Amino acid sequence: MNYDVAIIGAGMSGLAAGIRLAHFDKKVCILERHHRVGGLNSFYNKDGRQFDVGLHAMTNYVPKGTKSTPLPKLLRQLRLRYEDLDLCQQRMSMVRFPGRTLRFTNDLGFFVGEVSQQFPQQADNLQRLLKHISEYDELSLQAKPLSARQVVNGIISDPILADMIFCPLMYYGNAQEHDMEFAQFAIMFKSIFCEGFARPRNGVRHILDLLVRKYRECGGELRTRSGVRTIGVSGSRAQSLVLEDGEVLTARNVLSSIGYVETMNLLSQRDAPASGLEAGQLSFVESIMVLDRQPSELGLDTTIVFFNNSDRFSYRKPNAPIDTASGVICCPNNFHYDSPLPEGMIRITNMASFDRWNSLSQEEYGAQKKACMKAALEAAVEVVPDFRRNIMSTDMFTPRTIYRYTGHLNGAVYGSPRKIRDGRTHLENLFICGTDQGFLGIVGALLSGISMANLHLLRV
Amino acid sequence: MTREKIRAIIVEVISQILPDEDLSNLRGDIRIRDQIELDSMDFLDIIMELRKRYGIEVPEDDYIQLATLDGAVAYLEPRMTHL
Numbered sequence: 001m002n003y004d005v006a007i008i009g010a011g012m013s014g015l016a017a018g019i020r021l022a023h024f025d026k027k028v029c030i031l032e033r034h035h036r037v038g039g040l041n042s043f044y045n046k047d048g049r050q051f052d053v054g055l056h057a058m059t060n061y062v063p064k065g066t067k068s069t070p071l072p073k074l075l076r077q078l079r080l081r082y083e084d085l086d087l088c089q090q091r092m093s094m095v096r097f098p099g100r101t102l103r104f105t106n107d108l109g110f111f112v113g114e115v116s117q118q119f120p121q122q123a124d125n126l127q128r129l130l131k132h133i134s135e136y137d138e139l140s141l142q143a144k145p146l147s148a149r150q151v152v153n154g155i156i157s158d159p160i161l162a163d164m165i166f167c168p169l170m171y172y173g174n175a176q177e178h179d180m181e182f183a184q185f186a187i188m189f190k191s192i193f194c195e196g197f198a199r200p201r202n203g204v205r206h207i208l209d210l211l212v213r214k215y216r217e218c219g220g221e222l223r224t225r226s227g228v229r230t231i232g233v234s235g236s237r238a239q240s241l242v243l244e245d246g247e248v249l250t251a252r253n254v255l256s257s258i259g260y261v262e263t264m265n266l267l268s269q270r271d272a273p274a275s276g277l278e279a280g281q282l283s284f285v286e287s288i289m290v291l292d293r294q295p296s297e298l299g300l301d302t303t304i305v306f307f308n309n310s311d312r313f314s315y316r317k318p319n320a321p322i323d324t325a326s327g328v329i330c331c332p333n334n335f336h337y338d339s340p341l342p343e344g345m346i347r348i349t350n351m352a353s354f355d356r357w358n359s360l361s362q363e364e365y366g367a368q369k370k371a372c373m374k375a376a377l378e379a380a381v382e383v384v385p386d387f388r389r390n391i392m393s394t395d396m397f398t399p400r401t402i403y404r405y406t407g408h409l410n411g412a413v414y415g416s417p418r419k420i421r422d423g424r425t426h427l428e429n430l431f432i433c434g435t436d437q438g439f440l441g442i443v444g445a446l447l448s449g450i451s452m453a454n455l456h457l458l459r460v
Numbered sequence: 461m462t463r464e465k466i467r468a469i470i471v472e473v474i475s476q477i478l479p480d481e482d483l484s485n486l487r488g489d490i491r492i493r494d495q496i497e498l499d500s501m502d503f504l505d506i507i508m509e510l511r512k513r514y515g516i517e518v519p520e521d522d523y524i525q526l527a528t529l530d531g532a533v534a535y536l537e538p539r540m541t542h543l
Contacts (some may be wrong), residue, residue: 023512024508073499076502076505459504
């Protein structure tokens with residue numbers, strides 16, 4: 001078969017790119033190795049229950065009719081209606097550090113008030129930071145990398161407040177250890193504090209169903225269980241795609257969402273020039289607990305809690321299977337739904353080391369999961385009401401699980417610390433979108449696919 | 461195709477891209493982006509929709525001529541005579 005564009009990977013970015021291309025009559029095929037779409041934001045069923053992977057919440061929530069923010073932009077680009085997303089707003093989230101709590105909602109004014117109350121000396125500095133962020137062009141593809149730590153430390157003089165601001169932004173979209181690129185900081189700050197959290201009642205599968213339906217309506221072809229084994233290179237072009245079952249496809253252009261290094265590993269001629277890009281290192285374990293009641297009945301009303309139990313917040317690959325000093329506690333129940341979800345659920349995310357998990361035997365792996373879940377729970381109940389007696393069922397995924405189902409090296413959910421903003425590779429018809437292009441999070445991933453399709457594949 | 465028809469087509473294309481905008485009072489002599497929220501991505505989509513539906517190619521140098529509704533109608537009229 002011969003296509004205008006072959007897209008590797010049916011995650012958020014690949015699907016969004018596919019919709020754009022199919023809408024404008026390109027002959028396009030998305031090739032997904034797994035039997036299910038979604039990539040890093042997917043779902044699975046276990047014991048008759050549905051679990052999400054990745055998405056805790058959609059960031060960038062704005063009410064219908066809001067102008068000039070990422071969410072309405074991407075809806076327009078994908079020809080979707082606001083209502084299609086079925087977004088239900090969060091109740092309230094918080095950042096909890098020893099002795100300090102900053103709550104936030106989808107109203108920036110509330111967060112500003114919290115900071116003025118908890119850090120009165122910093123109220124003016126927060127205003128300066130907000131001004132700096134609003135005047136910064138974070139979407140520029142030419143911007144020079146800038147250390148967000150340096151910028152923020154120059155404005156916010158209390159390191160604890162700085163850490164408390166960084167904590168959610170890093171957890172929800174940062175591929176770098178310790179620091180963050182300032183453009184990425186600005187994107188995440190707006191998406192979380194200025195805009196906010198929402199979730200479709202049915203979670204990530206609602207969004208994926210919507211994207212797949214739209215893609216197919218536009219005439220796009222989606223093949224699951226169709227991993228790409230080799231990208232045949234001839235001269236400066238990607239000439240063909242050899243699938244795992246041996247079938248050979250050709251396409252005028254190839255857009256890969258599976259990661260830069262992962263894509264280069266598929267090339268038949270491995271003479272890619274040194275790009276300085278390495279596979280990312282940051283990965284996570286997630287403990288999932290099904291409860292015998294709604295979390296709110298146990299006094300747990302918050303939607304998402306970003307916590308840190310040590311003196312300073314440290315965002316880096318731990319030298320251990322799990323780092324419970326900080327983490328994220330998400331209650332999918334605590335959004336404003338019309339009717340409550342059938343079961344209570346709590347998800348705890350902690351940083352983790354891929355190597356530590358990957359080297360274990362199957363038996364050790366199971367034991368390690370148990371031990372890590374216990375540790376994750378112990379740390380979590382220091383910041384939220386103790387729900388351990390109400391747990392009916394648990395599950396856990398690790399960096400190893402993420403690698404197995406997504407193919408992302410090291411289970412790195414945010415890709416390489418260095419990004420290829422313009423999506424180009426050394427081959428003239430091979431482009432990158434998704435985590436290694438650089439817009440992160442669900443909305444970021446969708447925009448990544450859209451902007452790379454627009455930039456390279458739609459303008460003739 | 462008549463000028464009125466062409467105008468209606470352009471407004472219809474814009475409404476597909478910006479379903480939440482009220483286009484009933486769109487004036488022909490003022491830049492479209494000064495009247496409604498229309499960023500560069502949306503503008504390019506108008507151009508691409510015209511290509512998709514009517515096979516009209518608008519070179520980048522001519523984009524400026526489509527900045528107003530009147531300008532767009534004048535530009536497209538000779539290119540849509542066959543439709």
